[in-house]
Amino acid sequence: MKAVIALGANIGNPQENIDLAIALLREATDIQAISSMYTTAPVGGPEQPDYINAVAIAESELPATDFLNMLHGIEKALGRERTIHWGPRTIDLDLIQYGSILSASQELYLPHPRAHERRFVLEPWLEIDPDAHLLTHGRVDGLLSALLESER
Template identity: 40%
Template sequence: MRPSSKAVVALGSNLGDRDATLRRAVSALRATPEVEVVAASVPIESVALTVDGLDESKPAYLNGAVLLATTLEPVALLDQLNRIENDEGRLRVERWGDRTLDLDLIAYDDVVLDTERLTLPHPRAAERSFVLEPWLQVDPEAAIPGSGPIAPLLAQLSDPVSRVAGAARLDADLADHHTGATP
């Protein structure tokens, strides 16, 4: 078996029970062969981002991030992320439209890749607080290849995000989630 790689996945949902959807996605990642969930963030809330910019008239997003250890190659991991999205009823109708679940492969080790299907690191990660804030929670020393450490990148951004009061990490056990306890 090949050595394990480190991958970062951003999660987002703005339709339905957003919190439950993100938690099911983390559980599905846990159940995926060759994938280990190393850490998951506390969810944050953000204004919907559309092709025209931030849109407060749209349902707000709940976002998070997970740090994975995986022996899957990047495209194989992307296939698993797409499978989980599809299992949650993801429909790809409108670019940057409302969605039940969005799973983006943000970074995979220090791999730089640009294919028709996958670009690594994610081309807009450094511009989005809703990606960097939860990523910083799971990997405070993280850096984006070509852009640098995420902490100073996040400090330069102004798109609004907010913590969800009393929310447990997305990898917390269901019992902890219901009591509001943070492990």
């Protein structure tokens, strides 16, 4: 199944943490593409440093909940502590979309409920997949255009 994963970090050594997360993802999945790194301002939460963000596309046969648990395991291995909602983090791995799975359970929400509002997801995703389509909201290029227009 095609997995779209958003990566972000803003404390410790963010670039190194993302590189380490990608290395661990390569061990667990078949990485198809990785975007460039983007520096972005934090969204919500307390005052904190800017983030380094990227998006990866991978193939996996894992069930969606197992894939999400694998991402959480990588976060934990890289020192992620879930203490402050939208707070600073050593690494953040969000499962944006997994195949054509739609889920709104407490443990697994797919596609990611705010992906269509996040430039730091849409821009790197579009870079590596120009025909990308967010299941619940449409083409990523159109979503990004609308978001950029709303920021003006």
